[in-house]
Structures are given as C-alpha cells and as structure tokens.
Amino acid sequence: MPVGRLEEEEKFAADFNPEYLRRLLQYARPHQRRLLIILGFMLINAAVGLTTPYLMGRAIDTYIAQHDMVGLAMLTAGYLAVNLVGWWASTQRTLRMSQVGQEILHALRMDLFTHIHTLGFDFFDGRPVGKILTRLTNDVNVLNDLLTNGLLNLLVETFNLVAIVILLLALQVPLALVSFSVVPALVMLAFWLRPRIRDAYRWVRTRLSILNASLHEGIAGVRVCQAFAREAENLRRFQQLNQINYAANMQAARLNLLFGPLVELTGTVGTVAVLLYGARLMAQGRLTIGLLVAFLGYLGRFWGPVSTLSNFYNQLQSAMASAERVFEILDYPPQVVSQPGAPALPSIRGEVHFDHVTFGYEPGRPVLQDFDLHVQPGEMVALVGPTGAGKSSIISLISRFYDPWEGAVRIDGHDLREVSLESVRSQVGVVLQETFIFSGTILENVRYGRLDATREEVEEAARQANAHEFIERLPAGYDTVLSERGVNLSLGQRQLLAFARAILANPRVLVLDEATAYIDSQTERLIQEALQRLLAGRTSFVVAHRLSTIQRADRIVVIDHGRIVEMGRHDELLARPDSKYRQLYEAQTRVARSLVGEQAS
C-alpha cells in the first residue's frame, strides 16, 4: 500500500555550510551595534542569575553565623538591587531583540518576495505555491531565529558555563572538580538522548502530515467516495495511518519521558557527591556550610549551558536546511530581464512582427520553428490548431514572457529584447483563460488594469465589458468583496471582469486566450458582445475555441507543429478543398448539422 507516498517531507537538517552563514550574517551586519547592546543586556542578566547561590552562601557564612544583622540587611538590599537591575536588563533585551529581529525578518522577506517576482514561469511551473509560501514564512523565521536568539544565546550560555567553572574553582578547587563530574552525564543526555527524541518526533510529524494528507483527500474527494461506495475501504486505510501515527507518538513519548527523570537523577547524584565530599571537607575545616550551600545551588546551573549548546547544534542544522531553500530561490536566475539602460518602448501603433522565430521550452525540442507572421495595427488574428501546436507560445512571446531562441519579435519595428520589459507589458494586454480574482472589492479587481483609474472610469470599463449589470446586482455593487479566489462569481462573470480589466488598461495590442468551458447561451451572448468591443481598434491575437470568435477574425492562422499551415479568412479557408481548417471545422459540426439536416428535409 503506497501510503508513504502521500507526502514528501522537506529536509529537516543539512550540513553546515560556512558560505550560507556568511551570507546570512550580511543581514545581521547593519544591526551590529544594536546586537552588541542586546548581548550586553543578556550578559547582565546572566550575571544576575549567577549571584543567587553565592549570596546565599555569603549570607550564611559571614552574616548569619556572626549574627551581623546590619550586614545581612545590606546584603539583602544589595540582592534586591541586583534583581531590579535584572528586571530592567531583561525588559530592555526583549524589547530591543524583537525590534532587531523583526527588521531582519522583514528585510529577508522583502528580498525573497521581490526576487520571486522577477522570475519567469519556468520557476513557477512545477513549484506549488504552498512550497514557496513556506519558504517565505517558516524558513525565513528559522533563519532569523538563528541570527538573533541562536547566536546570542550561544554566547551567553558559553559565558555562563565559563563563569560557573571559574567561580567554583575560585571557591574551592577539589569540591569544584567533584561538581564537574555531573557534566559528562548531562552532555550525554543532551547530545545523545535528545537527538534521538528529536528524531522520534520528526517521525511523528511525518506520520501526522501523511495522516492529514489522507484526511484532506478524503474530504476533497468525498463525492467520488460516496458515488463509488468506498467509505468502508477508505476508513480502513485511514485507520491504518491513524494507527501508525498513534504508535509513532507512543514510541516518541516513551523516549521523551525518560528525559526529565534522568536529568533530575543526574542532578541528585551530583548533589549526593557534593554532600558526601563536602561533609568530609567540612570535617577537615576546609569548607564552610555557606560554601557548601552555594555549591549545591550552582550544581543545578550546569544544565542550562549544556542544553543550549546541544540545541544550538540542532538549530544550526535546521537553519542550514532552511538557508539552502531560501538561497535556492535567491540564486534562481530570472528568465527574461531588461537590458541595463534599455529604453522604454514608445507609444505603439500595434504592428507586430514575428521575424522567423524559433522557440521552445526544453533545449533541442523547439515548439515554434521559423515562425514568421506580420500583423498590421488593428488586425484581429485568430490562432487555431491542435493542442501543443504552439498557440500559447506565440502569445507568451508577444508579452515577452520568454525570449525567442532565434529570430525576433518586434512591435512597431522594436525588438522586444531591446526595450524595457515594463514598457512592453504595460502596452500589451493579456486576458487569460482562467480569470484570477484577487481578494478585495470588484472595484479593486477591475482597477488592477490601471491603478490610477477613477471610479467612473472603472464603471465605464465594466459597462463596455457587459459586466456593469451583474456587478450592480451584487449586494454591495462595486464594493462587494470577493474572496477565496473569487468563487462567488460564475465562470462567465469572471470572464467579463477580466475583459473590463483589459478595457481599462486600454492596450494597443491585446492577447486573448479564450476560455474553453461552455457557458450558457445568455452569458455567451454577453461575452461575445463584450469581446467585440474589447477587440475593436486593437491589434489582437486570440487563441480561439469558439466558432463565432473565429468567424469574426480578420485572419485565421492555422498552426500545426509550430508552423503556419494556412492563413486566411473563414470563408476563404472553407472554400479550399483540402484545407486543414475545413477539416477541423467539419469535425466539430458535421455530425450535428447532418442530424439537423435530416430532420429538416
């Protein structure tokens, strides 16, 4: 049973790569000074934490033993003051740290997002949006956490460890050595047991995401399941995954539950050793009771640094995995770029020339071959041909989503590669098969065609596109909020919105990929009418599926295997006896017409 294939999990950890760390540190560099100040506050805090056992010992030995109440009061007051300083330092640290951290995060996110938007479709094809989203959110967080918390904590805890060691050695060398005996055990637990626990929980996470994926499919495909009476079988399979998940959880828990008691036990063994040896030292007069109490206090503080050090290693590994993913995007080359200093394409008339263009997506497999087509301003061209003939490639080249391998695409004589990208795309309008609706109001969605359009202009464009009527009928008219990829509009309505968008943009050259889906005749009529207005006076390229659209074209270009097979008007092409167009046309209508003909005769 191929359950394991439901979800491939992203990499959790990767080997240390100094290059990545260097690039990451670039993001921290501008905040160097502030990070140092934060480190200062953290050190103050650490120092405050270290004083407690020492002061306790001092109080017992010096003041309590000698009944020096004034001294005790002073020490208490001093301790209170130290705690107040700790309070202040801790507040400062938290405030500043979140400020710096968020600024670094923001910078990382912006770099990524901006770069992603320079990338071509080769990047987006075959890369689910969800995966890119994770990089912009989770991975960026992991990196930031390493840069701020991770590195600083490492420094602070190292300081802590060194400070305790020095302090204990200064207090009493032999007893200090005895107390250090707990460290190896703690290191064992931190570096040996904990990674195993972590692995166990990673396994749990993988199992859980497989379980969730199965659940998601069960819900998304519920209609098919019910139609095929699959409920029992599905439940059986789901319960299998559920059972595996349960077992993985218990397995991890069994391991995890060992951890706390073992750390505690290690602490107790240390305490016993210190007490045993301390009692001897005291009997010999080499140790005071206050110092013994102080030692007992410090014993518990080895765990923090050891644990942090082992954590840091793990954090570094997962940060490397995240860095790999983030830098993979940042290093991904954009497909088409404006030449540096390329001039803007001047206001165009709309003459489009495919000058012997050869183009494809994979090397060695051209989709268009020596494609040559000259289109006059204002001409409407319908592109017709079987799937994979190269129609989509043609329209992608006009907006310069790709560059040709050979030959050139020219608008008004300008090679598209020699003018700025932005100036081309702002003068070439595109209407895609699927209308993408952004969450926001209708107004905002139409205005996407021209950001500075007034409300009146938007309404006018909607009227032209036959969309005004249905928009007005919506609960809040133009201010109706659309959501979830616009599901609350029908396919036809979305198409009309796309037309309005394009009309508002008012491009000289328009590229239209006609929707294939059949829409009821009422809407169909509205669309055809709007289409007529949209195309009027513009050079247009239409990947046409509807007969009525094709019939209207000034020129029909029939494409097969990346070449033009024939060209002409509808009636011209139909008149040719062996025309490919005629074959296509008849395939669609012959049977139906003959049936009607029979009935009529």
Place this chain on the structure above:
Amino acid sequence: MHSWRAIYRFVRPYQAYLWAALAMLFGTTGLGLAGPYIQRQIIDQAILGGQRERLAPLLVALILASLGRGLFLYLRGYFQERVGQQVAFDLRGALYDHLQHLTPAYYARTYTGEIMSRVTGDVERLRQFVTSGAVDLLNSVLTFLLVTVVLFRMNVPLTLLSLSVSPLLGWVVLRFDRTIRPAWRSIERQAGALSTTIQESLSGVRVVKAFAREPFEVERFRRESQEFAQTQIQASRIWAHSFPQIDFLSGLSWVLLIGVGGWQVSAGRLTVGELVAFNGYLWSLIWPVRNLGWLINLFEQSRTASDRIMEILDAPVDIQSPAHPVHLQIQGRVCFEDVSFSYDGPATAVWEAGSTGAVLNGGGQRGRRSGTLHHFSLTVEPGQRVAIVGPTGCGKSTVINLLLRLYDPSEGRITVDGVDLRQLDLTEYRRQIGVVAQETFLFSTSVRENIAFGRPNATEEEVRQAARAAQADAFIEALPHGYETVVGERGVGLSGGERQRVALARAILVNPRILILDDPTSSVDAETEEAIQEVLKRFQEGRTTFIVAQRVTTIMDADWIVVLDQGRIVQQGRHPELMAQPGVYRQLFAGQLGLPAQPRPQEQGPAATLQPGPAGEVCSCR
C-alpha cells in the same frame, strides 16, 4: 459544557489510565517533597549536628527518593500520554467516518480548510488537554498545598512571608495572560493576511506579469510584512513588560528568604538545614502560580476545541441505509415519480458537477433557490440513454445527486426496477452505479489504485482490461512507473484527457448497470473529446445511462433528451426534433453548431408532437 460531556464519551473507555496517572501523581508529588527534606536532615544532623553515621543512609535515601520519583514520573507520563493518544486516535477515526457520510449540502456550506483545522488542530488541542489538563491542574494544586503545609510546620512567619508574594505573582500572571491573548490573535490574523497576500500574488503571477504589476505587488507585500512585524513587536512589548516582572517577583521570594530567613537562623528560630530546605521548596510555591495562565488557556482552548469537534460529529447523516434493505440485482429501469426537491438550510448551494465541490462552486448560488426540482417525472427503460440539459442552476446536477442518493427527494420517489431507493442498501446500490464526472478527482496513490477505486480487490488483469477499454492503457504504460506511478495532487500531473480516461476506467471496472456521465468532456479539448466519445459510446451499450452535458456533441445521439429550466421540464424529445423547434434547447446549442438561435421556418419540424408536456405526463410507472 455540553460538548465536554459529549467528548467524555471518548475518554471513558480509557479512564482507568487517568486514574492510574492520578495515583502516580501522589507518588511524584510526595517524593518531590522528600528531596529538600532529606537535604535538611543531612545538613542539620549529619554535617552540622556531627552525626556522621547518618550521612550515608540519608544520601542513599536521597538517591532512592529521586529514583522512585523518576519511576513515578515516567509511569504518570506514560499513562497520561496513553489516554491522550487513544482519545485522539478514536476521535480522528470517528470524525473521518462521520465526514465520509455527510451530504454534499454539508460540504457546500463548510470549507475544507475549516474541517481540516478541526480534525487536525482541534483534536490536537483536545489531546493535549486530555493528556495533561486535569492531571497537571491537580499536580499544581497538590504541590502548592503540600508544600505550604510542610513549610508551615517548619517556620510559620517565613512561610507567610513567602506566600505573600503568590497573590501578586498570580495577579501579574493573569494580567499578562489577558493582555497577551489579543496580541496573539492579531499576530495570527496578520500572519493570515500576509500569507494570503503571498498566495494570491503567486497564484495570480500570470496576471501580475501580464499587467506589469510587480512593483504594486511588492509594495502591497511590504505593507503587510511591515504590519506583521509591528504586531509581533507589539506582542513582545507586552511580553517585555510582564515576563521580567514575573521573574523579579519570583526572585523576590529569595530576597525575602535570605533576609528574613537569615535573621531567623541567626536568632536560632530556624536551622541552616531548614533554610536550605526552604530554598529548595520555594520553587514549588512559585511554579504552580506561574502555570496558572497556561492552565486557564488550556481549559478554554479545549472547550472551544470540543465545541468545534462536536459540531462536526453532531451534523446529521441524512442518508442512511434502511435497517432491513431490499437486495437488488439491478436491471436498470429507473423511474422518477413526481420528484420535488429543494436544498434547505440557510446557505444552500448546488454541488456543481465538480468533485472538488467542497471548496465550493456553489457560492454564487447562495441564498438563491437554485438547483431545486419541481414535480420531475421521468421513466428510463433498461439500456436507454437519457440526456439532461439546461442552463446553469436548472437542476440537472440535482437529478444526478438524487439518483446517486446523495440526497432524498422532498416529495415523490425514485425507483430502480420498481424499488424505492430508500429501501436499498446504500453501498450495494451505489456499487452498481458508475459515475464519470466533469472533474476527475485523483487520489495521491498509484494509477492502479485509482482505477480500482470502486473495486479495491480487483485483480491486476481486470484493472488493465478496464484501462484498455478506456483507451488509457497506452499512456499509463508510458508513465515512469507504469501502473504503479503515483498520480494526484502529490504525484505526476495528468492532462485533462488522461484524467478523464482514468475516470472512465474506474467506472468501467465497476461494470455498472446504471451509468452517470456528469459532463465528462467539458474540460477537455475537441480532439480528446472525440477520442473519449468513442469509448463512452461503447461503454454505454446495454447500460441505462444518464448524461448531463453542456456540449451538444455529447448529448445529441441520446435516446431521449430532457430540457430543464428552473427545476422544471420545459422540453423533451430527440435532438433533431428539439433542434427544429424554437425553445431553450435550440438557444442553448445552436451557437455550438454555428446555427442561428431561432430555427428557419423550413427547418422547423412538426411542432405538435414536441410541445413541452406537462410534468408527469411521460411517467408510466406505478
């Protein structure tokens, strides 16, 4: 409260584990108190009191106490984990089972993401509560009380002083809890807004590029990202102003202990050992209070979680098999007898032909009574092919949904071979029906399993035969791993035509007596359609077939065509007749054939036989 009681049903079978965990709790808490107590004895008696011989046994006792406590901790944790995981396991299973039986209407008004978050997030929250909620609360209370008692017996004034910090600490903790939660909520909201921005900008990247709107998108993202950073900073500001305070108050206890405790020792009212023990116990007075916020959170979250889970489990399963079903080997005579139907509930929507309906296609119909059916009557003889057509929302999908018994009619009845659908065993009945829908839902598993979907125990050879019959064999063999290639959302992407062929193979394998073609070719191009049509035609032979389609080529050679408009039959007949008369049918399909919307007079057939008959006229059942 209601939902908690309902959830307890899931806990009850495992309550023995809970009791065991509680029993262990006394062990862990009791032995936890022993540690500082023994230390006190060691210092006072063995070290300061000069009774050296007591040192060894006391140290052994210390280790034993720690060992014992470790054992109890482990067992307690195990029992807690066990009950939590068991409950989560049962809940997931129950939810999945229940969800599979809910009607399309439920899915039309509930978003998939919402259901997902309940079955994943809410079950997990509830599990955490079952695992630790009750036991941890008791642990906090028990520890606090026991320590208080022990401390009182040692030194009353010092105990009172130590306790005096607790209310203050509790107040800060609760205040923090109250202020941080709205901040967390706004972080969550803003995180959602940020990821929506990213998601839209990436999903709509073609539009963004087409309109050269990259700068606009980047600007929009910058605003959201900055806003997100601000909410985070806001939250950490609350954190920065509360947490160090909580730490300080905890530290204050030690300040008091050193000062006042030291004075007491000096005055001889407290021993050094007791001071050390006090020191050891202090943390046990502090952590239960610091935990308060967390516990309250846990309780509140689990209450909403159980509400949300029960909402799913309480959703009624409308369609069920009768207790004593009629067993039927279907011949294929289907009869709709004066069937009326309307989707009830506030937010009704037709489940349009797509199987991804859960993400909701029907939103546009919200509030409108579309998809209803009025007095629909139709008889179909075994082996006949009937097409149902009409404009969007006319009720065609409803007819299909009713035939599949995804719903029951509000009035009238549907019979197969004379037996009311409601008398049949649901599984047995649906096994004898094959469906090919507009959009094929492929599961993320092998092609083979996707084809064997309706008959999981089909042999390899049967699957191949079905694939061959659906003309899917060739392209499947060409996939990287042939029939074992994983397809679906997480596998190899198939083209629209390929998906439809897999769907066909799936239906062929079931070898159904009744076949439903729910607009099977609407999402493929003309060529693919032609290829699929051929297979379909062969497949339909000898089976009662219902066709819903928007393409004239799919329906025109049906034996009978029923034209629906607003839930009523407005025309019926065969294609040439319907084409020849003015009406909905001609309007719908003339355009596709390149004909004018109104028939020319000479084209018009003998209209008299084809007037839209009053509903019920054609039905000869009963």
